[in-house]
Amino acid sequence: MATKFKKQSGLSVPLPAWIVIGAMLMLLAIIITLAVKDLQRGRAIEIQTLREKSAVLIRSFESGARTGMGMRWRQDQRQILLEEMAYQPGVLYIAIADRYGRILAHSDPQRVGSQLYSPQQMAALKVSGAEQWHMTSVINRQQNRENAFETYRYFKPLKRNNDHMGHMMNRHRMAEAEADASADEGQTIIFAAFDTTALDAAQAKDIRNTAILLTILLLLALACLAALFWARRYQRSHQQLQDSKTFASEIINNLPLGLITTNEQRQISVVNPAAEAMLTCSAANLLGQSSHQVLPAEWNQWVVNPAQGQPVIEQEMEFSLANGQGLPLSVSVANILNHSGHFLGNVFIFRDMREIRQLQDEVRRKEKLAAIGDLAAGVAHEIRNPLSSIKGFAKYFEGRSPPGSEERELANVMAKEVDRLNRVISELLALVRPANLHLQRANINDVIAHSLHLIRQDAEAKNIILRSHCDDGLPLVEVDPDHFTQALLNLYLNAIQAIGSDGVLEVGVERIDERKIRVTVCDSGKGIKPDDLAKIFNPYFTTKATGTGLGLTMVQKVIEEHQGTIRVVSNPQTGTRFEMVIPLGQKKQEGASDVKT
Known part of the structure; x- marks a missing residue:
């Protein structure tokens, strides 16, 4: 009984785990990259804002300085302007230093004259006319060090952005101011430092939000991986369970x-x-x-x-x-x-122990036959020699006795009994010796018809009807016609004796598969007792007063030598049925044709 595997509907074929994991890792890498770029873009925008703010602040101070020059401001007025501009929100300081880093002006007057940077640091800054920036750390008014965004360039208070400044001062005063400040042009650097607390806070907030987002995504990815792992494990366990169930079911069904x-x-x-x-x-x-x-x-x-x-x-x-x-x-x-x-x-x-018991019975039967064969082989010669002498003496006394006398009759009976005993010994020897079958391809219908013809007179004498059911489409069967006919005759004679008179004897043949045929012999006799069914093939078992008990044993031997089987079904009401199954072709047994009797 074959177990069929059915494909479950509605279930898609799962992707390999490494593809899903790779896709998730790639997606996570893309998200991290975008988050980092977003952080960098936000920081760049903040820095650009500070740069623009610092540029405006520096240009405003330069513009104020130009105005002060035209109006001949004193140094304290310039300091006030510097301090006022430095008080704007987010501005840490505004300073003007020479190229050696010494502070010339500072929003914190106390730092004027001190060093803002060393000459080496000033050289490293590579100051030019364009605004440049860098991140540094400064000490605030509370004497705490904090990060600062510092821009710097050459201080150019004389450079005008447009020509409309001429109406604000007369040419004479402007020329004097330019003459006073031309000596410092290109020698002083202006520095503007801005507080980066807001920038750092915004960046920290962005980093924190990004970290939270990435953590959530990572947790989701881990959850997905765990779910995938457990799903794959469940699927594998489920598949193993289904395979185990199928395997166990297949074993149980075919056990x-x-x-x-x-x-x-x-x-x-x-x-x-x-x-x-x-x-x-x-x-x-x-x-x-x-x-x-x-x-x-x-x-x-x-x-x-x-x-x-x-x-x-x-x-x-x-x-x-x-x-x-x-x-x-x-x-x-x-x-x-x-x-x-x-x-x-x-x-x-x-x-089911029937087959085993049949094999056990077969072994016991063959053991009995082997024992009988050993006995027969040992005593047959010793018995036949005296029988020959006894028969000779019986013939001698028969010849010496007058015809019709009792002595002649007794001598005749003695000779017949000797012949019967000799025949029993011959049958016994034939039973225990391997038969020398002469197999040939024959029409089984002809063999059955010939066997029925041989007992037709005996059947008609007892008013027994003979019926045959043959199949003309059967192929030729490899049998020994003589031995097989003898086996059928033994069954016919037993059937006639069981019927007595006024009955039916049926013989049929049919093909049961491509390699075997079945021959049946049925009679309408009195049947066989259930207790005797298991013994009928035993040697010397008989229920007839004149029987030898070797007929059915010989039938079984012939069928088995044809590599077939024989079974009997009997019922006192319907009679007895013998079924013989033989193959169409024989597998020749080694040495079978070389055994001589």
């Missing part, structure tokens, strides 16, 4: 032994096809039923408590089928326990 299992409540849960065939009962009628109701009482008696003893192994019993026939079974019962020792049910395993 040649009968198998029945029960659950914890002793209810039948599994019945395999072999059990159905043996018990001649459908599984639908057994499933869910209590084992005490549907199984033999002996089986339930063999069930032991899980905490007690071992299972029953190979207990033989005679099971009564629904039709009243007996079925020899070998039954074993075991408890089903899980890994923790919890009881799950029972399993009953049983097998």
Whole structure:
């Protein structure tokens, strides 16, 4: 019974795990890259804002300085302008230093004259006419060091942005101011430092938000990976479970032994096809039923408590089928326990012992034949020699006695009995010796017709009707016509004796498969007693007063030498039926044609 695997509908074929993991890692890398770029872009925007703010502040101070030059401001007025501009939100300081880093002017007057940067640091700044910036650290008014965004370039108070400044001062005063400041042009550098607390806070906030987002995404990715792992594990476990179930189901369904299992409540849960065939009962009628109701009482008696003893192994019993026939079974019962020792049910395993018993009977029969053969081979010569002498003396006395006398009659009876005894010995020797079959391809219908022709007169004498059912479409069969005819004659003679008179003897032949045919011999006689059915093929077993008990034994021997089988079904009401199954072609046994009798 083959188990079919069905594809489940609605389920897509899952992608390989490495593809899903790779896609997730790639997506995570893309998200991280975009987040980093977004952080960098935000920082660049903030820095650009500070650069623009610092540029405006420096140009404003330069514009104020130009105005002050035109109006001949004093140094303290310029300092006030510098301090006022430095008081704007986010501005840490504004300073003017020479090229050696010495502070010429500062929003903090106390720092005027001190060093803003060393000459080496000033050289490293590479000051030019364009605004440049860098991140540095400064000491604020609270004497705390903090990060600062500092821009710097040459201080150019004389450079005008447009020509409209001329109307604000007269040319004479402007010329004087330019003459005073031309000496400092290109020698002083203006520095503007801005507080980066807001920039750092915004960047920290962006980093924190990005980190939170990435953490959430990472957790989601890990959750997806874990879900994928567990899904794959579940799928693999589910597949393994399905494969195990299919494997177990296939084994159970194709097991040649009968198998029945029960659950914890002793209810039948599994019945395999072999059990159905043996018990001649459908599984639908057994499933869910209590084992005490549907199984033999002996089986339930063999069930032991899980905490007690071992299972029953190979207990033989005679099971009564629904039709009243007996079925020899070998039954074993075991408890089903899980890994923790919890009881799950029972399993009953049983097998049909008919074939084994037939083999056992066959072995015993052959052992008997071998023993008889050894005996016959040993005593046949010793018996035949005296029989020859006895028959010679009987013929001698028969010749010396007058015709019709009692002595002549006794001598004749003695000679016939000697012949009968010699014939028995010959049959016995023929029984135990391998037959030298002369196999040939013959029409089995012709063999049957010839055998019926030989007993037609005996059948007609007892008013027995002969019927034959032949199949003209049968191929030629490889048989020994003489031996097979003799086997049929033995069956015919037994049938005629069983019928007595006024009966029917039927012979039929049919093809049962591509390699075998079946020949049946049926009679309407009195049948064979059930107790005698198992003995009819034994040597010297007979129920007839004048029988030798070797006829059916010889029939069985001939059929087996044709590599066939013979079985008998008998009923006192319907008679006896012999079925002989032989192959169409013979496999020649080694040495079979070389044995001489």
